[in-house]
Amino acid sequence: MIVSPLVLALVIGAPSFSVDPDVGATAAIERESARHWAALERLWVRTTGRAVKGPPNVRVHARRDFSAGFNGRSTPGVVQLRPTRGAPTERQRIALRHELAHQLLLAACPAAARDRLFHEAFAIWTSGEQENWLSEHITVREARRRLRRGIDDRPSTRAAIARVLAEADAERALTERMRDCEEGPPLTIEALAQAAQFSDAMVVISRHSGEVLAHDGASALKMPFGSTLKPFVVSAHGPGPELDVPADVPMWACHARGPKMGAEEALLRSCNGYFLDWPALPADFGRYQPLFDRFEVRPRVVAEAVGLASRLGLSAFELAQAYRVLAEADPAILATLDDNAKHGTLADTGFSAEGATKTGTVRDADSRPRVGWIVFVDDDVVAVMARRGRAPRTFAAELDAVVRGLDRASLVAVERAGDFAPGCGANGIAVSVSRDRVVVDAHVPDARWLCLGAPTVNGAGVVDGRRLRTRRGQAPRATLE
Numbered sequence: 322m323i324v325s326p327l328v329l330a331l332v333i334g335a336p337s338f339s340v341d342p343d344v345g346a347t348a349a350i351e352r353e354s355a356r357h358w359a360a361l362e363r364l365w366v367r368t369t370g371r372a373v374k375g376p377p378n379v380r381v382h383a384r385r386d387f388s389a390g391f392n393g394r395s396t397p398g399v400v401q402l403r404p405t406r407g408a409p410t411e412r413q414r415i416a417l418r419h420e421l422a423h424q425l426l427l428a429a430c431p432a433a434a435r436d437r438l439f440h441e442a443f444a445i446w447t448s449g450e451q452e453n454w455l456s457e458h459i460t461v462r463e464a465r466r467r468l469r470r471g472i473d474d475r476p477s478t479r480a481a482i483a484r485v486l487a488e489a490d491a492e493r494a495l496t497e498r499m500r501d502c503e504e505g506p507p508l509t510i511e512a513l514a515q516a517a518q519f520s521d522a523m524v525v526i527s528r529h530s531g532e533v534l535a536h537d538g539a540s541a542l543k544m545p546f547g548s549t550l551k552p553f554v555v556s557a558h559g560p561g562p563e564l565d566v567p568a569d570v571p572m573w574a575c576h577a578r579g580p581k582m583g584a585e586e587a588l589l590r591s592c593n594g595y596f597l598d599w600p601a602l603p604a605d606f607g608r609y610q611p612l613f614d615r616f617e618v619r620p621r622v623v624a625e626a627v628g629l630a631s632r633l634g635l636s637a638f639e640l641a642q643a644y645r646v647l648a649e650a651d652p653a654i655l656a657t658l659d660d661n662a663k664h665g666t667l668a669d670t671g672f673s674a675e676g677a678t679k680t681g682t683v684r685d686a687d688s689r690p691r692v693g694w695i696v697f698v699d700d701d702v703v704a705v706m707a708r709r710g711r712a713p714r715t716f717a718a719e720l721d722a723v724v725r726g727l728d729r730a731s732l733v734a735v736e737r738a739g740d741f742a743p744g745c746g747a748n749g750i751a752v753s754v755s756r757d758r759v760v761v762d763a764h765v766p767d768a769r770w771l772c773l774g775a776p777t778v779n780g781a782g783v784v785d786g787r788r789l790r791t792r793r794g795q796a797p798r799a800t801l802e
């Protein structure tokens with residue numbers, strides 16, 4: 322057999338693994354260790370062009386006294402793991418892969434042994450655990466704030482690193498650090514969390530419980546929101562005037578049906594000219610403004626509110642939350658948007674799911690799309706999809722497939738009677754919604770009341786008087802029932 326020098330180097334470099342019997346599933350863990358080490362080594366060699374030397378042996382032994390949220394620890398050549406009975410659990414395998422990443426870095430780049438951010442980011446990046454931490458929808462800014470407090474192995478730190486890996490330009494910073502790990506300076510939070518400007522994102526939330534049913538990509542990345550907030554402008558300041566459609570005005574080139582246009586048609590055509598010419602239209606979101614304040618969306622001019630100017634940003638998750646409130650506050654405006662897939666901006670795109678839609682497109686100076694948005698709302702869900710560099714019409718079928726793929730039976734609302742105390746879970750935004758008022762951070766008696774980004778103290782749901790509306794199969798928290 323002819324063995325190339327590189328392969329030989331890899332074979333010589335790989336350690337043997339000895340797993341203590343009290344870890345459980347010894348043979349399986351040895352196999353998993355060897356397999357993952359080989360994968361890490363390949364990544365290292367391909368990124369840096371350098372082989373990994375040693376250690377000759379890595380010993381895995383059991384440790385039972387980890388505090389909650391901790392499943393493993395590493396010192397050079399030794400991995401401590403929470404033990405298991407029977408086959409390795411997914412949690413144990415992730416912890417093993419995480420610790421092996423530390424082991425590989427210690428062997429491949431001893432000079433970076435004290436670069437904690439590099440170590441933890443590399444371990445989370447390569448262990449397959451990243452997805453597990455993304456269910457907490459923190460922004461990159463919040464992630465940065467957490468990391469500045471200190472880098473460790475705690476769940477809140479891991480969620481911050483996972484968020485940065487998902488939404489910022491982190492992989493580039495990581496691979497650069499790998500390449501110059503012997504001489505380079507330690508990885509900084511700024512380098513790791515350098516924000517990507519535009520990215521793909523998708524999130525689906527239940528209108529009833531508020532819980533995230535599906536998400537993908539950079540769902541917490543703030544991006545310019547295009548025309549997606551025009552329905553809030555009409556809901557807040559409508560009904561809106563009937564305006565003459567001027568000829569040869571580019572802002573009005575939106576295929577008007579006739580010589581006059583009202584707010585309803587302006588929404589379906591997403592017609593910027595209409596909003597710019599609406600006399601004395603306030604540059605805010607009226608009764609929804611306190612909610613948008615929480616998302617740091619405070620327009621200075623009408624063009625910013627309707628998305629013609631793109632100074633402000635909103636994440637897919639925040640946009641979905643805002644539409645959850647709109648759907649409770651103004652069903653009529655959603656009914657208007659039911660026509661959008663037939664006669665509006667999504668006509669003839671193959672989008673056929675029954676429900677309200679609104680599109681948004683952010684363009685560069687040459688009118689190329691930088692990011693496209695589609696919001697979908699029906700009786701049970703809010704879905705938001707953003708695609709970098711694409712116009713909404715080009716990915717409408719993709720969102721249609723996501724919406725059609727949802728398990729409808731579990732999504733429908735059920736109502737339960739009980740006593741409901743006002744209050745939101747940690748990090749939630751409490752919103753009271755009635756026909757003419759939206760009150761943020763307070764509970765208004767007799768208004769419908771929901772929590773954005775967290776369950777109510779009673780469980781996930783919308784509270785309406787003494788009833789809790791949630792989705793089927795979801796019980797309110799037992800202690801308060």
Ligand SMILES: [Zn+2]
Nearest residue numbers: 419441444474
């Ligand atoms: Zn770690």
